[in-house]
Amino acid sequence: MTTQTDTPRPPHQVLDGADISRVITRIAHEIVERAKGAEDVVLLGIHTRGVHLARRLHAKLTQITGREIPLGTLDITMYRDDLRLKPARALEHTEIPPTGIDGKLVILVDDVLFSGRTVRAALDALGDIGRPRAVQLAVLVDRGHRELPIRADYVGKNLPTSLREAVQVQLSDTDGQDAVLVGDRDYAARSSQALAAPSTPE
Amino acid sequence: MKRHLVSAADLSRDDALLILDTAEELAQLSGRAVKKLPTLRGRTVVNLFFEDSTRTKTSFEVAEKRLSADVINFAAKGSSVSKGESLKDTALTLQAMGADAVVIRHHASGAPARLAQSDWLHGSVINAGDGTHEHPTQALLDAFTMRRHLNPGLGKDLNGRRITIVGDVLHSRVARSNVLLLNTLGAQVTFVAPPTLLPIGIDNWPCEVSYDLDATLAKSDALMLLRVQRERMNAAFFPTEREYSRRYGMDGLRMARLPEHAIVMHPGPMVRGMEITAEVADSPRCTAVEQVANGVSIRMAVLYLLLGGATLADNHSTNTSEAAK
Numbered sequence: 256m257t258t259q260t261d262t263p264r265p266p267h268q269v270l271d272g273a274d275i276s277r278v279i280t281r282i283a284h285e286i287v288e289r290a291k292g293a294e295d296v297v298l299l300g301i302h303t304r305g306v307h308l309a310r311r312l313h314a315k316l317t318q319i320t321g322r323e324i325p326l327g328t329l330d331i332t333m334y335r336d337d338l339r340l341k342p343a344r345a346l347e348h349t350e351i352p353p354t355g356i357d358g359k360l361v362i363l364v365d366d367v368l369f370s371g372r373t374v375r376a377a378l379d380a381l382g383d384i385g386r387p388r389a390v391q392l393a394v395l396v397d398r399g400h401r402e403l404p405i406r407a408d409y410v411g412k413n414l415p416t417s418l419r420e421a422v423q424v425q426l427s428d429t430d431g432q433d434a435v436l437v438g439d440r441d442y443a444a445r446s447s448q449a450l451a452a453p454s455t456p457e
Numbered sequence: 458m459k460r461h462l463v464s465a466a467d468l469s470r471d472d473a474l475l476i477l478d479t480a481e482e483l484a485q486l487s488g489r490a491v492k493k494l495p496t497l498r499g500r501t502v503v504n505l506f507f508e509d510s511t512r513t514k515t516s517f518e519v520a521e522k523r524l525s526a527d528v529i530n531f532a533a534k535g536s537s538v539s540k541g542e543s544l545k546d547t548a549l550t551l552q553a554m555g556a557d558a559v560v561i562r563h564h565a566s567g568a569p570a571r572l573a574q575s576d577w578l579h580g581s582v583i584n585a586g587d588g589t590h591e592h593p594t595q596a597l598l599d600a601f602t603m604r605r606h607l608n609p610g611l612g613k614d615l616n617g618r619r620i621t622i623v624g625d626v627l628h629s630r631v632a633r634s635n636v637l638l639l640n641t642l643g644a645q646v647t648f649v650a651p652p653t654l655l656p657i658g659i660d661n662w663p664c665e666v667s668y669d670l671d672a673t674l675a676k677s678d679a680l681m682l683l684r685v686q687r688e689r690m691n692a693a694f695f696p697t698e699r700e701y702s703r704r705y706g707m708d709g710l711r712m713a714r715l716p717e718h719a720i721v722m723h724p725g726p727m728v729r730g731m732e733i734t735a736e737v738a739d740s741p742r743c744t745a746v747e748q749v750a751n752g753v754s755i756r757m758a759v760l761y762l763l764l765g766g767a768t769l770a771d772n773h774s775t776n777t778s779e780a781a782k
Contacts, residue, residue: 257677330482331495333494333495333761333765334494334495334496337768338496338766339766340767341766341767342458342766342767343761343762343764343765343766344766345478345479346478346479347482348480348482348611349482349485379495381491382491383491383493383494384489384491385490397766406601416502
């Protein structure tokens with residue numbers, strides 16, 4: 256008999272395109288409410304999917320407030336604490352709005368909040384670029400397992416997960432569709448092994 | 458990418474484009490109030506200069522410091538090298554001091570290659586000019602400058618662009634590295650020089666050769682002047698400076714014959730009045746000063762790509778510590 260932990264769980268969808276769209280609308284309204292009209296807000300998307308989410312949030316905020324909110328992108332590669340564990344990676348494009356971030360309310364946007372190390376790196380990067388009035392964090396999914404004292408201000412969905420699970424955010428800009436999937440981290444490898452292994456009578 | 462940067466020939470097209478694209482991102486840093494990244498914190502880079510150099514050494518030093526590396530400048534003059542220490546012993550000393558990378562300039566062609574192939578050092582070796590052989594980071598910054606003017610954008614190469622390189626090709630390591638790299642990036646290179654300043658075997662290089670500067674002007678997208686290296690000349694390679702200047706010097710009239718979009722490049726230091734007139738040197742089409750700024754971005758990119766991630770030196774120390782357990 257196989258126990259439940261031995262069975263690889265296929266990725267299943269927890270959010271679909273309509274859900275993601277609703278989540279972005281809700282976060283945009285929350286931003287306007289908390290930032291009292293979002294007058295000094297600057298949105299910064301963290302590469303890669305955070306940038307696409309920031310663009311969508313930007314469009315929604317423009318629609319709600321009727322004003323153009325400054326939008327930029329942030330690559331945190333040079334600030335990562337695991338740089339020495341992997342080969343050097345190519346850099347992504349960092350673009351700070353021409354008005355800068357000094358004295359502004361910077362809202363960092365990312366897809367998944369997990370250990371918190373990416374956000375830590377982003378805060379370090381911001382410190383070198385300028386001095387914001389305040390920094391807030393908006394994420395599509397908070398999956399827990401924080402390794403640093405960091406929390407998000409705007410959360411699309413709290414998704415309690417186990418460490419053996421992987422959360423995959425798909426966005427139409429890069430992946431062809433909008434969805435959030437949760438499944439076993441090594442599902443593909445384990446299921447192919449299961450297929451390859453000769454069946455044994457139980 | 459490989460562990461060392463000794464020759465421009467070591468770089469594949471993808472490697473070269475990765476360096477140029479990385480440099481493009483890093484160039485933004487010079488416009489910021491805090492021109493520093495924490496990427497190479499805790500890494501030690503030694504600038505080992507056996508030959509005098511101000512701009513290359515300063516450029517490397519600025520790049521290393523902007524990436525937060527610990528920088529040690531090791532000039533041969535006044536050091537143990539002048540007391541007769543060999544390259545091997547110097548390298549072993551640097552290894553014992555924990556150098557993660559060595560930026561080396563040497564008067565002997567092949568010294569960086571010797572260092573890279575030996576097991577004297579575990580760190581990366583970056584060639585900052587060896588004899589009359591190569592100067593790969595200079596070629597990269599030249600290509601970076603050309604791409605910015607002729608085909609801007611990430612991931613773009615120099616396919617089909619025509620580059621004319623004028624001057625002392627024989628003694629020039631810049632020319633050698635440039636022809637290799639520009640060829641990798643798809644550009645066509647034409648050397649223009651007096652026959653006495655062209656090396657033997659240039660027929661085997663991937664380039665064209667001409668003795669007539671005026672004939673090549675109209676079809677050049679970029680014109681690169683090389684410094685006439687008096688210090689390497691042990692014989693008379695041309696009759697007089699005046700004649701050289703008349704046939705191969707860049708002046709306003711020649712610049713007017715270049716296509717509208719073409720740029721005039723010089724690796725510096727410029728010998729005004731001989732290689733280039735003040736009119737050309739100070740014109741907005743001359744990129745000599747821009748090349749210096751681009752040099753810092755390129756050297757930061759090379760240092761980041763060689764040292765920023767996991768290196769063999771890291772693996773080596775991990776393995777040793779595991780063995781000790």
